[in-house]
Amino acid sequence: MWKTLGGLLGVLFLVAGCAAQPADLPDASPTPPVVPTFTETPVPVATHTANPEPTAAPTAPPAAAMPTAPADLEPLPFAVQLPSGFRIGMYASGLPNARSMALGPDGVIFVGTRSEGKVYAVLDQNGDYKAEQVITLASGMNTPNGVAYRDGALYVAEINRILRYDNIAAHLAEADLPAPVVLNDAYPSDAHHGWKVLRFGPDGKLYAPVGAPCNVCEISGLYGTITRMNADGSGLEVYASGIRNSVGFDWQPQSNELWFTDNGVDNLGDDQPPDELNRAPALGMNFGFPYCHGGTVPDPEFGGQRSCIEFTPPVQKLGPHVAALGMRFYTGVMFPPEYQNQILIAEHGSSSRSTPLGYRIMLVRLDDANNAISYEPFAEGWLDGAQVHGRPVDLLILPDGSLLVSDDDAGAIYRIIYEPA
Template sequence: MNWLNWHYKKTPNGMIRYFTLLSFLFISAACSGQNKNSGFIQLETLKLPAGFEIEVWAEDIPDARSLAMNSDGSVIFVGNRQGKNVYALQDSNGDGKPDKKFTLASGLRMPNGVAFKDGDLYVAEVSRILRFKNIEANLSDPSFEVVFDQYPDKAHHGWKFIAFGPDGKLYVPVGAPCNICESEEIFASITRIDVNANIIQPEIFAHGVRNTVGFHWHPESGDLWFTDNGRDMMGDDIPDCELNHAPEKGLHFGYPYWHAGDVKDPEFGNKGKSKEAYVAPAAKLGPHTAPLGMRFYTGNQFPEKYNHNIFIAKHGSWNRSKKIGYEVTNVILDENQKVIREEVFAEGWLNHDTQEVWGRPVDVLQLPDGSLLVSDDMANCIYRISYKN
């Protein structure tokens, strides 16, 4: 990594201000998982708690990212960031594994987010929300309409995770258009829209959210929980990425002034308020671990102790001297929605000794039978984790 020193400039306080094109290309490749191990699945290296098994549920799914499911679980929709396609995987014979793969759209711009509601599939590009009506009946001949096309078109943190909340609205994050900066109010936020309104106007639900690529609602309270990726270039160990709890609209989670609840930003911290004015994370998830997709577990297959726990896919660090993340974790809450602890649930995509990586978890999704899907945009596949008594 020493060669990187030739490609950035440091300020007197040691903060990195910008990168040259060569460094940007290096970072882009690292973020997309492009290395010599890409696409080489090594299931034998993966470790899970006793009684759990992992298998490749679907392979040859380029850049498999966000996941969504139809009403009965027979079709899984897969978003895409580095590529331009949206896929549907259908289990047409009822054996629990997909036997048909459909490309629903191609040539889109970072169609990372997918969500299903009332028979329709919704897809989020950088600036647009698309709707594929009655998608289950049109997998082989799909078409879409544009629901809304006025989101910002900035590519930096422009890829989106989307999901419908208990209120029936579609929640759409708008990431910060930078590593660290002040920007227009729409950026660094989670918005929501009524997809059936005659005139759609995004409403900001949460502020100060640098880049969330995963959220879910507590199965009992209906409160929103989300992951958030911390800023880069403050060293190996700060700031932590975050798991946040937003029980109501209008809360501010600190970016760009404060990170992880107690780390004052060296460039923008003095422009903000005191740290008490912002919502601290419900849990710190480690520095640069890149937590993405998360889901509350509500199934009956896993042991009872996992009920209402949060499973989080950690994509893994790219700008840390020693890699971290590349795992699926389990966050345990008490009856008052307070985090008790976080535990590693599935690991082995990163070899801690050699620092070699062959896979990067992105999203998690619970199937109707209670098993758990995990997408991997580096190994280009989707795993299924199940429990055997």
């Protein structure tokens, strides 16, 4: 059980109208971004098909004993198909455009938005793994999609800057948040693919992607990259490039290698290119955009300038136009051992395909060498024929090992649990 908020929160007030861009913001004086010139040598990766046949069963250490947690889940208004033993229920509703999530103190879930300009705090006050209250922490912000929490501070990514709200727990019940510290404002201001995911890596650095400001175009500088910086905003640098629009990444728990999803280009047909699951174990790798898509598809306009063999191919080709967003290596203690260190991906769903695809959570199974050996559905039901019930965005593992799923279309967060027979 989590600690209740108790005396920390007292009487909670909805915090509306927090100024997202006050007149005078403390500045962390970031250094200019470092955009290094890389020798683009692909890491040797075995050739993969979109749906490889399993070659070996993944192994994992036995999961720890599952902590006791209430199993009374609030039913959803639609059916979701899950593997045997898994159940899904409503964790929180009333969160318009709920996107990225971050776990804060005492079970608080911070939630960013893309179109609402708001940041929410979702509170489970009695530790029953069901939210009792949603607070609007800030509004009027510039696409605050990305949120992260570390050492008592809430970090928020707008289009062109990264902000930090210190001692956030002490301000949850106030009518106004303190002015944020501007960690870095060196990012482009383009709205197209400008929304960001924000997470701290195992190296203590803060990572944020920068999408291409187009469907497909020549890019330079910070465009089409994943960047990282020190926790104080200094030392901004490009970690990986040739990335069209990444909206989800995580680190392999044993190797600490960065893995990320990428959204493929539109207008090349219903069935190409695939979205991508990529692996970036070292600084300076290039994944091919705008010259090559999905590892093997030359771009009709730019592909003549560079060959696909010059770039790092995906570890796993995902469905075409599925809009693969949030991803997590499962490291919790609730799911069966065969899920340990396997990858769960939220597919937001296609918007440019004649037959819709996605709207689901997929499982990518890995072998002991971290090669993808299968790509299979884990949770389906947000798309029922032509009926769209919602669109999964981000995933978050709770301390008890259950899995949260945000849905920006339904304005909700769901919780998936496993109950052994």
